[in-house]
Amino acid sequence: MPDQPVRPLRAPAALFADRHIGPEPDDRAAMLRTVGHASTAELMAAAVPESILSAPGVPARLDLPEAAGESEALAELRALADRNRVLVSMIGQGYYGTVTPPVITRNILENPAWYTAYTPYQPEISQGRLEALLNFQTVVADLTGLPVSGASLLDEATAAAEAMTLARRATKGGSSTFVVDSDVFGQTLAVLRTRAEPLGIDVVVADLSQGLPEGDVFGVLVQYPAAGGAVRDPRPVIEAAHERGALAVVAADILALTVLRSPGELGADIAVGSTQRLGVPMSFGGPHAGYMAVRQGLQRQLPGRLVGVSVDSAGRPAYRLALQTREQHIRREKATSNICTAQVLLAVMAGMYAVYHGPLGLRAIAERVHERTAALAEGLRALDAEVLTDSFFDTLRVRVPGRASSVVEAARELGVNLFPVDQDTVGVSCDETTTPEHVALVLRAFGAQGAVSPAASGAALPAGLVREVDYLEHPVFNTHRSETSLLRYMRRLADKDLALDRTMIPLGSCTMKLNATAEMEAVTWPEFAGLHPFAPLDQAAGLVRVVRDLERWLAEVTGYDAVSLQPNAGSQGEFAGLLAIRGYHRARGEEGRDVCLIPSSAHGTNAASAVMAGMRVSVVACDDNGNIDLADLRAKIGKAGDALAALMVTYPSTHGVYEDTITEVCRLTHEAGGQVYVDGANLNALVGWAKPGEFGADVSHLNLHKTFCIPHGGGGPGVGPVAVRAHLAGHLPNHPNQTEAGPYAGVGPVAAAPFGSAGVLPISWAYIRMMGEEGLRAATETAVLAANYVAKRLEPYYPVLYTGANGLVAHECIIDIRGLQKRTGISNDDVTKRLIDYGFHAPTMSFPVPGTLMIEPTESEDLAELDRFVDAMIAIRGEIDRVAEGSYDREDNPLKNAPHTAEELTSDDWKHAYTRAEAAYPLPSLRRSKYWVPVGRVDQAYGDRNLVCACPPPEAFGE
Numbered sequence: 013m014p015d016q017p018v019r020p021l022r023a024p025a026a027l028f029a030d031r032h033i034g035p036e037p038d039d040r041a042a043m044l045r046t047v048g049h050a051s052t053a054e055l056m057a058a059a060v061p062e063s064i065l066s067a068p069g070v071p072a073r074l075d076l077p078e079a080a081g082e083s084e085a086l087a088e089l090r091a092l093a094d095r096n097r098v099l100v101s102m103i104g105q106g107y108y109g110t111v112t113p114p115v116i117t118r119n120i121l122e123n124p125a126w127y128t129a130y131t132p133y134q135p136e137i138s139q140g141r142l143e144a145l146l147n148f149q150t151v152v153a154d155l156t157g158l159p160v161s162g163a164s165l166l167d168e169a170t171a172a173a174e175a176m177t178l179a180r181r182a183t184k185g186g187s188s189t190f191v192v193d194s195d196v197f198g199q200t201l202a203v204l205r206t207r208a209e210p211l212g213i214d215v216v217v218a219d220l221s222q223g224l225p226e227g228d229v230f231g232v233l234v235q236y237p238a239a240g241g242a243v244r245d246p247r248p249v250i251e252a253a254h255e256r257g258a259l260a261v262v263a264a265d266i267l268a269l270t271v272l273r274s275p276g277e278l279g280a281d282i283a284v285g286s287t288q289r290l291g292v293p294m295s296f297g298g299p300h301a302g303y304m305a306v307r308q309g310l311q312r313q314l315p316g317r318l319v320g321v322s323v324d325s326a327g328r329p330a331y332r333l334a335l336q337t338r339e340q341h342i343r344r345e346k347a348t349s350n351i352c353t354a355q356v357l358l359a360v361m362a363g364m365y366a367v368y369h370g371p372l373g374l375r376a377i378a379e380r381v382h383e384r385t386a387a388l389a390e391g392l393r394a395l396d397a398e399v400l401t402d403s404f405f406d407t408l409r410v411r412v413p414g415r416a417s418s419v420v421e422a423a424r425e426l427g428v429n430l431f432p433v434d435q436d437t438v439g440v441s442c443d444e445t446t447t448p449e450h451v452a453l454v455l456r457a458f459g460a461q462g463a464v465s466p467a468a469s470g471a472a473l474p475a476g477l478v479r480e481v482d483y484l485e486h487p488v489f490n491t492h493r494s495e496t497s498l499l500r501y502m503r504r505l506a507d508k509d510l511a512l513d514r515t516m517i518p519l520g521s522c523t524m525k526l527n528a529t530a531e532m533e534a535v536t537w538p539e540f541a542g543l544h545p546f547a548p549l550d551q552a553a554g555l556v557r558v559v560r561d562l563e564r565w566l567a568e569v570t571g572y573d574a575v576s577l578q579p580n581a582g583s584q585g586e587f588a589g590l591l592a593i594r595g596y597h598r599a600r601g602e603e604g605r606d607v608c609l610i611p612s613s614a615h616g617t618n619a620a621s622a623v624m625a626g627m628r629v630s631v632v633a634c635d636d637n638g639n640i641d642l643a644d645l646r647a648k649i650g651k652a653g654d655a656l657a658a659l660m661v662t663y664p665s666t667h668g669v670y671e672d673t674i675t676e677v678c679r680l681t682h683e684a685g686g687q688v689y690v691d692g693a694n695l696n697a698l699v700g701w702a703k704p705g706e707f708g709a710d711v712s713h714l715n716l717h718k719t720f721c722i723p724h725g726g727g728g729p730g731v732g733p734v735a736v737r738a739h740l741a742g743h744l745p746n747h748p749n750q751t752e753a754g755p756y757a758g759v760g761p762v763a764a765a766p767f768g769s770a771g772v773l774p775i776s777w778a779y780i781r782m783m784g785e786e787g788l789r790a791a792t793e794t795a796v797l798a799a800n801y802v803a804k805r806l807e808p809y810y811p812v813l814y815t816g817a818n819g820l821v822a823h824e825c826i827i828d829i830r831g832l833q834k835r836t837g838i839s840n841d842d843v844t845k846r847l848i849d850y851g852f853h854a855p856t857m858s859f860p861v862p863g864t865l866m867i868e869p870t871e872s873e874d875l876a877e878l879d880r881f882v883d884a885m886i887a888i889r890g891e892i893d894r895v896a897e898g899s900y901d902r903e904d905n906p907l908k909n910a911p912h913t914a915e916e917l918t919s920d921d922w923k924h925a926y927t928r929a930e931a932a933y934p935l936p937s938l939r940r941s942k943y944w945v946p947v948g949r950v951d952q953a954y955g956d957r958n959l960v961c962a963c964p965p966p967e968a969f970g971e
């Protein structure tokens with residue numbers, strides 16, 4: 013390597029990398045001096061074990077296109093967008109045209125205050141998005157008629173799968189049978205089957221309008237309205253299920269529920285579905301927010317996150333994630349689900365759509381959709397077509413013997429996509445965007461001659477199922493009728509929160525790096541956002557090209573042979589990767605291999621995913637240095653014997669260290685017949701230096717919402733591609749509606765849409781396209797440099813828990829608060845809350861080690877911001893010392909009372925032993941720019957004892 017202090021980036025073509033990477037060359041040189049290395053290359057060579065490099069001291073080569081500038085990359089994306097053809101979609105099947113109010117597109121979807129936020133684990137700096145999520149939960153709870161709704165799941169199909177496993181846990185009977193009505197979406201059934209098989213659940217498909225088949229069952233699922241459009245009364249099925257001691261799951265269309273009686277009212281235990289059609293673009297399959305709501309008594313079983321109401325230190329109402337101890341680290345092998353990242357940004361959008369329209373507006377949309385459908389049915393009956401659906405909301409099945417494909421083709425010629433059900437049947441769905449002209453086009457495709465003017469027709473909802481119960485009566489859904497009012501409401505919420513547009517978010521393991529505007533721009537282009545996931549592939553040629561490029565580039569970056577972009581979160585990539593391992597062993601006749609070794613330091617999703625994939629988890633100990641204990645590994649491999657399926661390990665480790673035993677760990681596993689799964693969430697420490705697929709791993713998932721710049725959105729969306737070596741490629745996910753989405757004999761779909769959350773893939777595409785090989789490598793090197801810089805500067809004040817070779821960390825570092833806590837009573841919780849007074853989002857708390865903080869600065873933070881953070885941490889250490897010396901009281905001090913609200917600080921009776929200035933302005937720089945936290949420390953236990961998960965009445969705020 014050239015021994016220049018700082019390798020200059022290749023200007024000017026790599027200009028974007030210079031913008032993505034925070035520290036300037038001079039700053040990098042200064043940071044290197046602090047860390048004690050002459051160049052970033054030398055630092056990397058010292059930190060990264062030689063065994064994972066292709067040659068000593070030499071980084072991996074990446075065969076990627078030359079880096080493009082921002083304008084160039086956007087022009088290329090523009091050209092790809094132009095290759096898509098967005099037709100009027102009347103395909104339905106869970107995805108519908110919808111109008112995103114522009115005020116929501118610009119101020120939520122395109123607003124970094126919303127899209128760069130993190131999951132609201134720190135409730136005090138997350139009150140805005142927590143309120144927005146509570147709106148979402150209220151919409152779902154009101155419309156489904158079930159009291160407790162979660163804050164989003166990944167999509168409708170996976171929500172149905174979560175409901176299936178919930179039903180099994182909750183019934184605890186001996187039955188392993190889950191009965192699914194034959195008239196459900198094909199993708200829902202397919203995902204249920206993928207998820208059921210490894211758990212030994214029998215999915216029995218039956219026409220439940222003929223009654224429940226004989227035998228023991230633990231749950232049933234019906235769709236309401238059915239996939240074919242029929243609105244059937246689910247009560248007979250629900251009652252039959254309850255008589256057998258089973259739970260009833262209703263997959264319900266959220267818009268239809270504004271005019272149909274709710275699942276809760278009809279007796280359902282669980283409702284699931286998608287909120288896509290509440291103003292979220294189809295985007296070729298996602299991201300959108302799935303939902304689940306449950307009846308009283310099941311709330312503690314709910315997968316994913318749940319927002320609840322609690323109180324803060326002054327007794328004011330305050331929001332926070334409820335029942336967190338339930339989710340904490342997804343409870344490893346005892347997990348109820350592996351859901352971590354969900355779909356927060358999209359849930360916020362759907363909630364805002366309801367705020368925008370209010371109950372009457374939503375009903376008006378539903379009624380219009382229904383009227384169009386009724387007019388269409390009327391028009392079709394006048395033609396030579398048999399409308400098979402008598403009672404419907406928005407979807408019809410039309411019988412045209414032998415002519416289905418010619419009708420679909422004729423419609424396509426007219427610019428409309430219909431759904432080909434079989435040779436004799438066509439499906440048509442209306443939605444918010446359907447106009448009388450669209451209806452007329454469909455009638456022409458079915459053979460109507462000349463000008464058609466479809467007549468309005470009577471409603472076709474069964475009388476007994478017409479909704480009578482009101483919904484969305486809370487003022488929030490009835491106040492913001494003017495755009496001015498809504499704009500200010502959204503601004504008020506955003507202003508309460510800390511996101512990347514205000515401060516660095518040094519969350520270890522989460523890689524909160526820049527989400528550049530140039531990367532984000534294409535997401536809302538109608539040529540990408542308007543595509544239905546089951547549209548013919550030739551209409552999506554440009555987006556498919558994005559998919560294929562990204563698959564190839566990610567394979568190049570990781571050293572694997574094949575990639576599937578279908579998993580829509582890291583957790584889902586884990587599940588898919590473990591299914592590939594399972595499929596591989598089975599294909600070789602080694603069904604008995606079902607033990608998954610997981611180090612004790614692993615992320616909670618790892619063990620949860622292993623259980624979902626039908627594996628038994630065996631925990632491998634870590635030694636005092638945080639590394640995998642090789643002796644224990646050998647022992648556990650020996651104990652597993654022929655049952656060893658896999659070892660699942662994060663690299664660099666969750667301790668933020670490049671373990672130099674990794675190749676040995678891979679070898680031992682392979683020798684025993686196991687496969688190696690490397691959790692790639694920490695790939696930001698490897699890109700351009702080492703490739704897991706080359707240093708011994710068989711499969712990894714990546715988190716595009718960490719390393720590859722998809723924003724966290726406050727807890728989603730995410731994309732968790734799974735990458736495998738060639739021998740596992742035949743066991744990747746596939747999809748029943750799209751043969752191009754995966755291998756012929758794959759393991760089935762792990763998400764509802766063939767290419768997962770395809771709508772956000774242009775973000776990662778743009779990142780790689782604009783960074784190129786050198787930019788990506790420089791990002792990794794700068795991330796490692798920044799982590800070592802922070803570690804070095806904090807070391808005199810807080811012990812750095814683990815380091816690797818040469819005393820270096822990888823891209824994150826863990827500082828230990830336990831010693832200080834023992835001496836002073838100040839906990840890591842107090843430190844994180846005090847950081848809020850300094851204007852910072854806390855680092856990751858107590859993961860992977862209780863009583864510690866894990867700091868990941870990323871490459872995108874400039875030196876001034878890194879120093880601002882370090883200065884805050886040093887000042888906090890000074891405050892802790894004052895507690896130790898006794899000049900601060902052990903209980904009444906700025907740390908224990910943090911964060912301090914403006915209300916408290918300006919109150920006429922200030923009772924504390926320290927001054928207001930010490931509380932509010934501990935550093936002079938805060939006088940120039942200060943974040944005012946809207947609530948004091950939130951009482952977690954109170955909210956769990958008094959669970960409230962819908963919008964509280966205004967009186968609760970004393971208004």
Ligand SMILES: *Cc1c(COP(=O)(O)O)cnc(C)c1O
Binds near residue numbers: 353581618693
């Ligand atoms: C973030 C993370 C995951 C889970 O990813 P999600 O997208 O949140 O499901 C898994 N493993 C590690 C080490 C992670 O940091």
